[in-house]
Amino acid sequence: MDPEVKERIRALKGELVALRRDFHAHPELGFEEFRTASIVEEYLRQLGLATTRVAGTGVVATLEGGRPGPVLLLRADLDALPIQEANEVDYASTVDGVMHACGHDAHTAILLVAAKVLAGMREQLEGAVKFVFQPNEEINGALVMVRDGVLENPSVDAGFALHIWSQLPTGVVAATAGPVMGGMDVFHMTIHGQGGHTGFPEEARDPVIAAAAVVQTSQVVPTREISNLAPTTIMFGKIEGGTKSNIIPEEVRLEGTIRYLYDAGPEGPDHPVQRFQRVATSVCETYRCTVDFHFVRENLPLVNNPRMTKLARRAAERVVGEEHLTTMQTIASEDFSEFSSRVPCTYLFVGSGNAAKATDIPHHNPHFNIDEDALPVAVEVFVETVLEYFREEAARGPRASAYPNSNPEAAAVGT
Ligand SMILES: [Zn+2]
Ligand SMILES: [Zn+2]
Incomplete structure (x- = not known):
């Protein structure tokens, strides 16, 4: 990937870690992500993005690129789990019986920083990026967002998300076409x-x-x-x-x-x-x-679209190198399937397992933790996938519908 962009992301590692640790210390259960949602809103507003609330504590913002094109949805989840944290770290959960034991604290921080980097590249984007911060992943908050219209205004053409994964080593990314989660x-x-x-x-x-x-x-x-x-x-x-x-x-x-x-x-x-x-x-x-x-x-099963997976895999390869690319499936579930069953999507896993740092403990365990070296890797994967998506879409030629829609009548139909 462009070494300048990589450098910019690496320079934001301190901010990434600070955001993640703050979310980690203040976990909130599904549909109760009040504090988290307001931090997300404030951060996005400082990037110059208008935010809307969807499904209560869900936050959505659209970044319009310099030229018209398709709309790509990027999603992070906000919720924590009803688990008592057993880690003794200075950013440990301050809430009794609630813990970020799935890594959604990291996902939120990663997508915020990816939004910052992409906002800085706005002029070169051929389309729009819709940032979706979703509540209650653990009990299908995605479906509530879909019912509340998250795929409309602007209408979403494709989607991408990732999960930090403790069962894959840090530096490894898994991109797999077809069914990936149960x-x-x-x-x-x-x-x-x-x-x-x-x-x-x-x-x-x-x-x-x-x-x-x-x-x-x-x-x-x-x-x-x-x-x-x-x-x-x-x-x-x-x-x-x-x-x-x-x-x-x-x-x-x-x-x-x-x-x-x-x-x-x-x-x-x-x-x-x-x-x-x-x-x-x-x-x-x-x-x-x-x-x-x-x-x-x-x-629903999470089924990765082959074309979206191919392009995200190309992007991930430029981030971690071919030797660190793999495939994986798990029968555990993920509500990103509510998006992937409606628009072409892909969902990647970004390794955060490191035995030396004891971050190879399974998700949903009271000792679960993240190798924070995985955070900038995930931001790079997000940013590079967005660039690759717009590149490929532009190469496919002009679209019947492009955002922003130049036909006001057609735009009105979409509202
Ligand atoms: Zn989980
Ligand atoms: Zn999760």
Whole structure:
């Protein structure tokens, strides 16, 4: 990448680290990112950008380039987790039971500094960059932003985001076309039997043994009904029922997740959720019990657009070199899928793992921390990807619609 731009980013490392540590010390849970959002707004305003609020604590600002062109959305997430921090650092969480244990503190700092660098290059941008600071990534805040119109005004043509990743070494970037993170459905189910005495179970209908059989038998869905090349998991996180050792309870409640690392398509008999429901229902019938289900589609699978991935990979290669480029997938979920299912997007992972600094601990762990040397790398990846996107779009020739829209009537339709 342009050594001058790289130099400018490197010179901002102190600011990057200070921003990240400030967010880290003051974590806020999803949709409660009040302090974080106001710092983000203030920072963007100082860059000369007008900000709007979307989805409560979400902040959006659009940087118009010197020439018309497409609109590229860049996204960072703002929220922390309900975890008590175990790190003893001087920027440790000051909020009991709340911690930035996923790296969203870093994402916010990275995108702010990327906005500063891009604002300084405004004249050479052929299009617009829409900065999206999103609340509540951990519980699909993206969908709320989409419903509140984040993809409109101006209308977004493509999107890009990244996650700091402790399971990749610092200096390594993963760019992968196709599915990179899993879809997830959460289920709650209640198995109804008929209570009774454990001394004469023949007079009862036992939901406990039915629950045990559901846990076991539902595992045929990922292993016997769906190809092993289409990774699927059915996990039970909670099982609850009964009051005493010698009483057969009336009901047992189970909760869990169904994850899948492929585009499972619309609801239908082949979707893992319907398969699970069919198997669990028939198991309960076998045990003379009935069952109610409640499903919540929490995340769609995150599927990277091939063209967007190719260009982001080219950009990342210029940042870290080909030898530090890799691919990766994880069945964990990410709500950036709400954007990627609507406009062409790509989502990269930027390594922050460094055993010497104990930053190779998994995300969502109370000891999670970040190798801050990864921060400028991530800014460089953002900036270079933006430049590469506009370069490629310009090379593709004039567009039917360009931002800012020169036709006021067409612009009015978009509002
Ligand atoms: Zn997370
Ligand atoms: Zn995260």
